[in-house]
Amino acid sequence: MASLPSPPCPSNSFFYNNSLCACSPGYLYNSTAKTCELFQVSGDSWVVDSGVDYSLSFPETIFSFDSIKRFTQSQAVFLEATVVLLLSWLAFCCFVRFRKLRDGRNIWFQIRWWISRLDICFSTRHWLDDQKVVVKRKTELGGTFSIASLILFIGLFAALLYQIISKSKVEVHNVRATNAPDLASFTNDMEFNITTVSTMSCSHLRDIGTLVVGNPGFIDYRVAPLSTFANYSCLNTTEGPTMIFKCDNCQLIRDSVYISWQFGDLPNDPATAVGFQFNLSAKNHIGKKHLSFVGGMLKNGSNRDDKPITYRGAVPNILKFNLFPRIYKNLHDLKLIQPMFHEFLPGSSYSNTSQLQASLESSNNGLINITLYVNFLSAYVAEIDNQNILGPGELFSDHVD
Structure with missing residues (x-):
C-alpha cells in the first residue's frame, strides 16, 4: 500500500516513521474516497469451468454471456x-x-x-x-x-x-494412462493472470525472469530462462499489479514448474498486499473456439481464521495449480488442458497493527514474495464422451409414464 497523506490519518489506519500513515491489517486504501476500507470478497470467490466453454471477445459489461450461454444450450x-x-x-x-x-x-x-x-x-x-x-x-x-x-x-x-x-445422454469420463505422442499432440494457448491486490504498481516488481523445473534437490531439477516457457508482462490495474504469462502453442513441460517474483519497497511506498486474484485459461490453438479456465480470489490462508491480514515479508506466498489434459470425443477429439486450483500456502503476513507498524519501519522485510507452482498431470488423460442411457423403445415410454 502506498503511504497515505500526512496526518491526520483516516480511520482504520496508523502512524509509522512518525510522519506517514498506513492502513490497518486487511484494509486497503481507496484513493477516491480517501479512506481505508476492509478488503472483502463478495459472493462466490471461485469461478471454475471444468468443461468446455466458448471464448468470446466482447466485454462482459455490455452483454451477459452467462445468460446467453444458458439460453442457447437449453430447450x-x-x-x-x-x-x-x-x-x-x-x-x-x-x-x-x-x-x-x-x-x-x-x-x-x-x-x-x-x-x-x-x-x-x-x-x-x-x-x-x-x-x-x-x-x-x-x-x-x-x-x-x-x-x-x-x-x-x-x-x-x-x-x-x-x-x-x-x-437420454450422460457425459462419461474415462481416465487412461498417457504416452509421449498423446502429450505432444496437445497444442493449447495458455494464459496465467496473477493479481496482487494492493495499491502497489508494476514499479515495485523485482526479480523475475527465471523458470525452475523439477523438484529442488532431485536429479530432475534445472533452471531455465522464463522466456523459454512463456512471454510475461506486468499490467497496472485498479486491483493492483497483474503479472501476465502467455504461452501460444505451448510445449508442455511434463514436470513441476515454479515461477517466482517479488514486489519491493519504494521510497514512502511500501510493498504490502491484502490478497491475490488469479485467472488461468487454456484455449484450443487451432480453432481458438473452446476455452477452459479457473479463477478466484484469495483473501486468507485456508488453515487460518478469517482475521484481516496484510501480506508482507520474506516467506513466499505459493499458489499451486494443476494442469489436466482432456480429450473431448464428443467434440471431434478436441484436446484441451484443464487448469485446476490446488492449494494456497500463505507467506509472511501480519494481523496485528503493532507488528505491521514495526515491519513498515524496517527495511529487512520490505518485500512480498510470490511463487506460481504449476504441476502438469501428465501420467493420465481424461477422455470425455456422450453415452445414451435409454434404448429406442425406452426413449418415449419413460416420458409417457
Whole structure:
C-alpha cells in the first residue's frame, strides 16, 4: 500500500516513521474516497469451468454471456423461437386485415384469401365451396388461428423432444494412462493472470525472469530462462499489479514448474498486499473456439481464521495449480488442458497493527514474495464422451409414464 497523506490519518489506519500513515491489517486504501476500507470478497470467490466453454471477445459489461450461454444450450431456445414466430404471424395477419381491398384484385386481397384457405381447424366447409367469394370473416380468423395453433404445437413438441434427447445422454469420463505422442499432440494457448491486490504498481516488481523445473534437490531439477516457457508482462490495474504469462502453442513441460517474483519497497511506498486474484485459461490453438479456465480470489490462508491480514515479508506466498489434459470425443477429439486450483500456502503476513507498524519501519522485510507452482498431470488423460442411457423403445415410454 502506498503511504497515505500526512496526518491526520483516516480511520482504520496508523502512524509509522512518525510522519506517514498506513492502513490497518486487511484494509486497503481507496484513493477516491480517501479512506481505508476492509478488503472483502463478495459472493462466490471461485469461478471454475471444468468443461468446455466458448471464448468470446466482447466485454462482459455490455452483454451477459452467462445468460446467453444458458439460453442457447437449453430447450428455452425452442420456446423463445415459438413465441417470436407466433407473435410475428399474428402481427402480420393483423397488418393485412386493415389493408384496403379496393376492387378485390390487389395483393392484400390475395393474401387474405390464402389466409382464409389455411383454416383447417375451425370452419372447414370453404374447401367445398373453394370458388365462391369469401364473405365470412370467421374463415379468415380461422386461418390465422389455425396456423398459430400449428406453430405453438410444433414449438412445444420440439422443446419436449429436445429435453427427452438431452436427458437420454450422460457425459462419461474415462481416465487412461498417457504416452509421449498423446502429450505432444496437445497444442493449447495458455494464459496465467496473477493479481496482487494492493495499491502497489508494476514499479515495485523485482526479480523475475527465471523458470525452475523439477523438484529442488532431485536429479530432475534445472533452471531455465522464463522466456523459454512463456512471454510475461506486468499490467497496472485498479486491483493492483497483474503479472501476465502467455504461452501460444505451448510445449508442455511434463514436470513441476515454479515461477517466482517479488514486489519491493519504494521510497514512502511500501510493498504490502491484502490478497491475490488469479485467472488461468487454456484455449484450443487451432480453432481458438473452446476455452477452459479457473479463477478466484484469495483473501486468507485456508488453515487460518478469517482475521484481516496484510501480506508482507520474506516467506513466499505459493499458489499451486494443476494442469489436466482432456480429450473431448464428443467434440471431434478436441484436446484441451484443464487448469485446476490446488492449494494456497500463505507467506509472511501480519494481523496485528503493532507488528505491521514495526515491519513498515524496517527495511529487512520490505518485500512480498510470490511463487506460481504449476504441476502438469501428465501420467493420465481424461477422455470425455456422450453415452445414451435409454434404448429406442425406452426413449418415449419413460416420458409417457
